[in-house]
Amino acid sequence: DQQVKQNSPSLSVQEGRISILNCDYTNSMFDYFLWYKKYPAEGPTFLISISSIKDKNEDGRFTVFLNKSAKHLSLHIVPSQPGDSAVYFCAAVFGNEKLTFGTGTRLTIIP
Amino acid sequence: SAVISQKPSRDICQRGTSLTIQCQVDSQVTMMFWYRQQPGQSLTLIATANQGSEATYESGFVIDKFPISRPNLTFSTLTVSNMSPEDSSIYLCSVAPLGVPKNIQYFGAGTRLSVL
Numbered sequence: 699d700q701q702v703k704q705n706s707p708s709l710s711v712q713e714g715r716i717s718i719l720n721c722d723y724t725n726s727m728f729d730y731f732l733w734y735k736k737y738p739a740e741g742p743t744f745l746i747s748i749s750s751i752k753d754k755n756e757d758g759r760f761t762v763f764l765n766k767s768a769k770h771l772s773l774h775i776v777p778s779q780p781g782d783s784a785v786y787f788c789a790a791v792f793g794n795e796k797l798t799f800g801t802g803t804r805l806t807i808i809p
Numbered sequence: 810s811a812v813i814s815q816k817p818s819r820d821i822c823q824r825g826t827s828l829t830i831q832c833q834v835d836s837q838v839t840m841m842f843w844y845r846q847q848p849g850q851s852l853t854l855i856a857t858a859n860q861g862s863e864a865t866y867e868s869g870f871v872i873d874k875f876p877i878s879r880p881n882l883t884f885s886t887l888t889v890s891n892m893s894p895e896d897s898s899i900y901l902c903s904v905a906p907l908g909v910p911k912n913i914q915y916f917g918a919g920t921r922l923s924v925l
Contacts, residue, residue, distance in 0.1 A: 700851075702851070730912055732912060732913070734916075739818075739918060740918050741813070741815075741901055741903070741915075741916030741917050741918050741919055742852070742901075742916045743915075743916070744913050744914070744915070747912070747913065787851070787852065789912075791912050796854045796857075796867065797852075797854070797912060797914070798851075799851040799852040799853075800851055801849070801850060801851045802851065
């Protein structure tokens with residue numbers, strides 16, 4: 699049972715445009731959500747997170763939106779840069795339980 | 810933050826053999842985690858390595874197959890025992906540094922394992 703889903707395995711975006719990565723979840727108990735970024739031959743690195751009591755969190759070019767009623771979150775990157783090309787994983791957690799990851803979306807920024 | 814060194818970075822192993830993966834952190838951490846990422850799949854938690862006590866395994870993972878050691882606050886090993894081709898995956902360790910929320914984990918670069 700895949701509780702966290704990233705339905706787009708890949709996404710290509712022109713440099714300077716907005717990248718929108720989507721993530722859906724099924725467990726309404728999740729109360730904290732994270733995005734990790736992974737370059738080839740490296741481990742995932744934490745990017746941004748959001749608590750379920752909020753609907754938006756912004757950090758520079760990165761903004762995460764949470765729609766609890768739709769059980770959906772998204773990561774917006776504006777403007778997209780070539781260095782943003784990577785695999786992005788969303789993850790969710792309930793309390794002190796383990797992180798549950800999605801399968802990842804490979805983002806390619808086209809110069 | 811934390812810097813994590815994971816060895817080996819990759820290996821090709823024969824069926825029936827075992828491989829031990831090492832994870833070294835540059836600072837003392839309470840919680841260390843071991844994950845598996847099978848091809849095309851998400852990261853799945855194998856176990857949480859606790860210093861001074863037995864590791865806590867997730868459903869579907871057992872100590873006989875994935876024995877873990879945690880001799881101190883900066884080091885852990887994961888052994889993949891009696892390997893079969895189905896064990897071909899990327900194995901990653903991660904840590905939750907002191908003072909950082911548990912959910913924000915720092916990952917090693919991973920060990921890419923191929924079993925023939």
